[in-house]
Amino acid sequence: MARPYWKGYLKLSLVTCPVNMSPATSESEKVRFHTLNxxxxxxxxxxxxxxxxxxxxxxGNEAKGYARGENxxxxxxxxxxxxxxxxxxKTIDIEKFVPAESIxxxxxxxxxxxxxxxxxxxxxxxxxxxxMKADKVVGVSKLVVGRREKAVVLEPxxxxxxxxxxxxxxxxxxxxxxxxxIDEEADPDLVPLVQQLIKKKTKRWSPxxxxxxxxxxxxxxxxxxxxxxxxxxxxxKAKGAPASNVIxxxxxxxxxxxxxxxxxxxx
Amino acid sequence: MASGHRAQWKGFIKFGExxxxxALYTAASTSDRITFNTINKATGNRVNxxxxxxETEDPVPKELQTKGFEIENGQYIIIDPEEVAATxxxxxxxxxxxxxxxxxxxxxVYFDKPYYLTPDKMGGDAFVALRDGMRKSKVAAIARTVLFxxxxxxxxxxxxxxxxxxxxxxxxxxxxxxKAFEGMPKLKIEGEMLDLAKxxxxxxxxxxxxxxxxDRYEAALAELVKAKIEGRSLPKPKxxxxxxxxxxxxxxxxxxxxxxxxxxxxxxxxANANKGMGRQRAARGAAAKSAAxxxxxxxxxx
Numbered sequence: 001m002a003r004p005y006w007k008g009y010l011k012l013s014l015v016t017c018p019v020n021m022s023p024a025t026s027e028s029e030k031v032r033f034h035t036l037n038x039x040x041x042x043x044x045x046x047x048x049x050x051x052x053x054x055x056x057x058x059x060g061n062e063a064k065g066y067a068r069g070e071n072x073x074x075x076x077x078x079x080x081x082x083x084x085x086x087x088x089x090k091t092i093d094i095e096k097f098v099p100a101e102s103i104x105x106x107x108x109x110x111x112x113x114x115x116x117x118x119x120x121x122x123x124x125x126x127x128x129x130x131x132m133k134a135d136k137v138v139g140v141s142k143l144v145v146g147r148r149e150k151a152v153v154l155e156p157x158x159x160x161x162x163x164x165x166x167x168x169x170x171x172x173x174x175x176x177x178x179x180x181x182i183d184e185e186a187d188p189d190l191v192p193l194v195q196q197l198i199k200k201k202t203k204r205w206s207p208x209x210x211x212x213x214x215x216x217x218x219x220x221x222x223x224x225x226x227x228x229x230x231x232x233x234x235x236x237k238a239k240g241a242p243a244s245n246v247i248x249x250x251x252x253x254x255x256x257x258x259x260x261x262x263x264x265x266x267x
Numbered sequence: 268m269a270s271g272h273r274a275q276w277k278g279f280i281k282f283g284e285x286x287x288x289x290a291l292y293t294a295a296s297t298s299d300r301i302t303f304n305t306i307n308k309a310t311g312n313r314v315n316x317x318x319x320x321x322e323t324e325d326p327v328p329k330e331l332q333t334k335g336f337e338i339e340n341g342q343y344i345i346i347d348p349e350e351v352a353a354t355x356x357x358x359x360x361x362x363x364x365x366x367x368x369x370x371x372x373x374x375x376v377y378f379d380k381p382y383y384l385t386p387d388k389m390g391g392d393a394f395v396a397l398r399d400g401m402r403k404s405k406v407a408a409i410a411r412t413v414l415f416x417x418x419x420x421x422x423x424x425x426x427x428x429x430x431x432x433x434x435x436x437x438x439x440x441x442x443x444x445x446k447a448f449e450g451m452p453k454l455k456i457e458g459e460m461l462d463l464a465k466x467x468x469x470x471x472x473x474x475x476x477x478x479x480x481x482d483r484y485e486a487a488l489a490e491l492v493k494a495k496i497e498g499r500s501l502p503k504p505k506x507x508x509x510x511x512x513x514x515x516x517x518x519x520x521x522x523x524x525x526x527x528x529x530x531x532x533x534x535x536x537x538a539n540a541n542k543g544m545g546r547q548r549a550a551r552g553a554a555a556k557s558a559a560x561x562x563x564x565x566x567x568x569x
Contacts, residue, residue: 009507013522024376024447029439033351035318036335036343043321043343044332050307057307057314065306066311068490073306073313074492080565081351083501084487097468098475105424106294106431107477111376112446124510126454127519131464133489140475144484148300151480160448162376169478172295176274178383179429183391186399190392197283202406203366205374209409210420212437217354218518222336225344247324 007117008090010161012128012139017121021163024111031218051129081147088149092163094128094139103138107166114154114161127246129156141264275382276414278360280398280423286361287390290416291382291432301485358413362421362432367406373422375443377435384423384430386554398425462520470524 004020011017012243035044048057063166065073082089092114116125132154137152151166208226274290305314318327334351335343362384386394401408407424414421414434421432456464494501510518 004502009509012464014510014518015515015522018509022447024442024444025436025440026442027440030437031336033334033336033346034343035332036345037320037327038331038333038345040320040323040544041343042323042333043335043341043346044318044327045321046285046316047319048305048307049317051315051329052311052312053310061308062314063306063308064303066303066488068492068496068505070314073304073311073494075308076303076492077304077494079430080491080495080501081488083504084484084491085502086483087504088483090504095471096473096475097471098473099296103475103477104426105375105378105433106381106426108375108378109295111378113442114442115448115451118509119452120509120512122452122454123456123512124515125458126516127464129454129472130456130461133466134461135465135468137468142480146300147484147488149487151475151477157444158448159451159453160444162444164291166477166480167295168298168480168482171298171384172478173293175294175383175429176384178292178294179427181331182385183395184428187392190396191399191403194282194396195404198367198400198404198406201283201364202404203368205368205372207438207441207443208363209366210377210438210441212418212436212439213356214354214418215437215439218351220365221346221350222338222344222356225346226338228536229338229344 004114004117006145008092010114010121010125010128011091011093015124015127016091017124017128018117019114019121019125020117020149021112021114024113024162027150031215071165084144086144086149089144090141090143091140092152092154094141096140097132097135097137098140100136100155102257103164103166106172108153109150109165109167112163112165115159123163129159129161132156270507278358278362278412280362280364280386280394280397280410282408285393285397287325287393288387289390289394290385290387292382292385294383294431301464301488323413352416355416356418360412361414362423364410366409366410366424367401367404370405370407370424370452373407376423377441379434379436381431381433382421383426386434394430397431398428401425444483460516460519463516463523463525466523467519 004022008021010019011018036042037044042156048055048062049055063075063077065075068074069158087093111192116122128139133156140153141154142149143152143163143220144150145152145165150168153164153166155164272292275293276291279286280289292452300356306312307314318332320327333343333345334348337343397408401423402425407422409420410423410432411418411420420435422428422435423432491501496550
């Protein structure tokens, strides 16, 4: 189950309920490569270096800085950022309802699943959801997502609500510039033929339509390399790896015993 | 066509035995959000990022970096970029329509990025016939081709005088809404509660043009930074009161403007995060929608 990445409130007029939200999409199943050092075969990792002292920055000392002037930063903590004076950080207040399908698809940016975060809100949530469903409308609100305040659209779906963040007007390029040379009207004799073809080729939507053959090939490639690697590794292991493994287990056992003794002493 | 813009892709669109030259143009870009600098808290200096070997801690120059896949903890298989490239099928540069699907059948949670799809000079007739046929039949089209070094499925649909091709996320990248919501209790709201909620919705019906929406975050953040510099304490967010199940009906009645503000006082405070506004809004009925976002008391964010 995906962990909710946002918790807050859904509000319609005087009705408020606690909700959580998680993204509908995730990259966790994607084949991911890491960067390796060709010479050593080790993983390459990034490290922060103080730009003035040249020394590595200790873990936990990295902070967000808002540039006040040149080389002058105001450090902001997560708590500070949460205190930004917008109700839309924590509350989705539905301000408006518009007919379902009236938001152009080109504005849909990222889908999220919204659901009650506590049983106390189940009924209030269901009231808002079912009333939108019955009226064939979607709700419009705003929410701070990723350091921007975005327009969001709430659409009832099944037991839950799909929340779309919308793109900003300046992010959607004006279509006129692209479509200006295209004819308004099609040849009236051609359209019925196209419709016949459409009829023949119409299918129901299925997630099979969005399979990823390249990912499958990559997984195969990895599998082959793994097989090729295995025997070699075993001989290598005979020398190095098992020994270190044994040491690790010994270390772990010793440490467990030591911890055990310590807790006995203190207890 | 579309002079002055650079096509992201040029090729053909094919349906049945008809094909015509076509191009894809980015329809939406991501505008900048506020970025922060990473600072070393201990010194107040900015930091730089370097790439080092995880074991030896020596810097690793770009030319020594390669790609690998982790098979077990800490064990990697090196994969050459050429081997990765070899998995990409040769592109036939053709968006061949594999199927049409009813518009009502489209699961939009798969949507990734939209592109304007336009015909070349010769292909106009076939293109507009496809556009109008799809519009009349209320369908979208599914096509596949190698785009940006991946085999991508796109959903094509009429948009104004042209077509929009939206890349779709892969099956393994999308969690279905069915799965996401399966643990939720099956509640169905009927009767007075539903009627009241529909009534409230009725008072808030309108139009919305996403193009006119303004982001208030930057201004609010600037205000926060100013307060911090001046050593003022940051305003605590108001505590949000949640509607209790027992108060839900009362909150709905009042939202719908059916109860006088004087009645049900104690109930209302429990169910209402913002009672002053609530009273006003209930009284004003249909005109209330403009009042909704102004819940925060003191500030002017924009």
